[in-house]
Amino acid sequence: MRRLALVLAVFWLTLALSGCGFQLRGSYQLPADLERVAINAPQFSEFAEQARQRFTLAGAELVEQGDVVRIDILGDRLSRRTLSLSASGQVAEYELIYTVDYRLIKRNGATRNLQVEVFRDYQDDPNFALAKTRERELLVAEMREQAAQRMLRQVIAQLAEN
Template sequence: MLVAASLLAGCGFTLRGAPALPDDLDYVLIVSARQHAPLKRALVNQLDIYGLEGGTRTNVAPVERQLVISLAPEQLERRLLSVYSSGQVAEYELIYGVNYTVTFPGFDPVSSYFEVLRDYQDDPDQVLAKSRELDLVLSEMREEAADRIIRRLSTQAARLGTGQ
């Protein structure tokens, strides 16, 4: 047990907690091309969960003390995985593409892209239930995307060498 702990400590492993953002940042501003983008709402909720001050209000903090996350419109694709013997689609792979830009004060914007994937089984006999299930799956994918964006902030800050 002691050997495993020392090996993990030696390689730089640390437990994930709240992202470490530079101390000189007061606010995380979230900007989106669409006013009521679902990913923007999910991101605001995740900021609250992580205990970070942020949202969509401008003029809350001086420009030199705020981090800006600019969200591009979300992308959702379906890839066919399997079909029933009747030719109807049985299973899809949902691909939720997230493209965003982070701007730390005094640095050039950093653009990032990633995908969140889920398998989704379709049943033509359960159209209403499957429609509701699809909405729930998409909501979970947005929450995962928002969580991933926030967790990446500390890594991006470290790469830029901002004042941590």
């Protein structure tokens, strides 16, 4: 009897969530203009590879050219600023800032320059330099992935504004 009640509860919860339009994060309803997209970027750009992967996973077909929406990745950069100092005056904590500048060119020729920024705090300890270097590399990779997700959402929102 309990098992039946649990199955019914899960069924009704699933029905209610799907009825209200709930979607798992990462699943996007692409606009028709974004079914085919061209992404241009500097050669060997790690962010560009992440962005291409994100758009492909969302269901977009990547093309080189044609009458499609075009995204020109103008550049990405990582900067940092000091958040706190230790008692000895050494930097104890940084804020990492990953910025991506890109240009969205719609099918009608309208152009818009956009930017994505991702922020993360990073604690630095000079006694563990090697471990902290690896941690920083992992943080930057996560920031790159998050920036690609934000870029996809921004592009979808921009195309919906038509």
